[in-house]
Amino acid sequence: MLAADRLIALALMGFSVIVMWYAQRLPVGWEAETGPGAGAFPFWLGLGMLLASGAILARSFLSRPHSGETFIPDADAIPQVLGVVGLLLGAIALIPLLGAYIALMLFLLAYLRLMGGHGWLLTGILTLTTPVFLFFFFEVTLKILLPKGVTEPLFYPLYAMFF
Template identity: 60%
Template sequence: MLVADRVIAIAIMALSAYFMWHATELPIGWNGMTGGPGGGAFPFWLSLVMLLAAGGIFVRSLGEDHGGQSFFDGVMLKSVISVVIALFATIALIPVAGAYIAIPLFMFWYVRIFGRHSWFLTGCLALGTPVFLFFFFEVTLKILLPKGFTEPLFFPLYAMFF
């Protein structure tokens, strides 16, 4: 598994470097004209974090020895597959119902059903995440997220913030 860890880490580092390179085609600093970050800022800095995290995984794998044991067992593989299916369902639901419906549904499933956490934590995350996303992307960065059939519900919010 160490070979797989290293190969995946190197692939993610290469992909991150590629994304950073393309993000520099747009301004990555503060844009004084719009009063916000440049169009390449978020992709650049997110890619840099990915590069550093993958680099940390690669460095950590150099000092490990798993003794030939497999990383995945049957239970873990089933869990990974169920999360991947839920993510694909969420991505498929975003154009239809919008990000503000699909993401809380995924958060509810992941935290309450899959993770078996408390109703309080589930409610905080499932309701807090879309509120945070709205203010971060739509109000602060002026990046509109897909809303699907819920678009008319956002007109009063647009009137307040734009």
């Protein structure tokens, strides 16, 4: 297991460095009129991934190896993983048609209620507030427009209000 931890940590660290390197091709700092530069989010995300991967690598060297430790998934884990993969692929397929926000809402509804078995209150709160938060974060704050599909006309009043 420690060898796998080290290998994955090194691979993630390499990917993080690539993300940060490409992000610096864009402005990373704060721009007076528009806010954070286009490379700010990927750069800081890459740095966070690099630090987390470095912590995993350091932990793999500091922990004692357990003899005979292998990773074998439970019989229940495989259908759950396949279910999540199916939900993600379905959500990704719906983005061009329904838009990112509706696809996300449907994904959260199915994931929280069907896969997680959570109650309707928590499912409803997360299903409704997450897309609203992401709208304000990406579209209003960062000025990054996400695909809206057939729901685009519903956003016209919000565009008039914020842009």
